[in-house]
Amino acid sequence: MLHTYPYKESSLIVEAFSRHAGRIALLARGARRARSAIRGTLLAFHPLRLSWSGAGELATLTSAEWVGGHRALAGMGLMCGFYLNELMLRLLPREDAHEALFDAYADVVARLADGSEPASLLRRFELRLLRELGYAPPLDREAGSGSPVQAALRYAYAPDSGPLAVDDARALAQPELVVSGQTLLDMAREDFSRPQTREESRRLMRRLIADRLPGQTLKTRDVLKELQDL
DSSP states (O other): OOEEEEETTTEEEEEEEETTTEEEEEEETTTTSTTOTTTTTOOTTSOEEEEEEOOSSOEEEEEEEEOOOOOOOOHHHHHHHHHHHHHHHHHOOBTOOOHHHHHHHHHHHHHHHTTOOHHHHHHHHHHHHHHHTTOOOOSSBOTTTOOBOOTTSEEEEETTTEEEEOOHHHHTTSGGGEEEHHHHHHHHTTOOOSHHHHHHHHHHHHHHHHHHSTTOOOHHHHHHHHHOOO
16 A cells, blocks of 8 residues: 545545556545554555455445554655655556566565665665666667677666766766766665665666656655655
């Protein structure tokens, strides 16, 4: 479950991410009542088995069951989880299945619950999300020429085409899009162990995501920036 909204006096609208149906909106009738059978089940970050009926933009939730789980998210891990959910609510179209992304999301939530270092997990998921949506050109080949990216060179990453080798003067124009070739190669392998790769990929991914959300601000990103520079 990604988010819930109150609806009328006793119901909820549930935003969920399912393996086979993608992002869906469900009406949970009476879910806010004290005696509701599903009131304590509709919690974010835990795997659920959901059933619903009806078609259109808002189907009706008919049942919700636990299907195992993991330790509850807390602290920084919880904030990172909210960030992931907000990303998917903003970027994923409704009713468009992304099974590989579903598995990636389940994996990163489990790792956050286990206390794994969050920055690398976030970068990896952001990259997979953009790739799944078709917004991430290749990282290891130069745009246009197709030449292999060289670890020792610097590149400006054009959001719609990919890396372009740059000189220092051009790099000053949009520094958040300029990264080392080594960072691009590390990102292509989803290897964020190098400190410079973590820092440069953080700036680059922030810009690439912002380009897909023109005029919008990610509320959880602002909170994370205050808590820790992720």
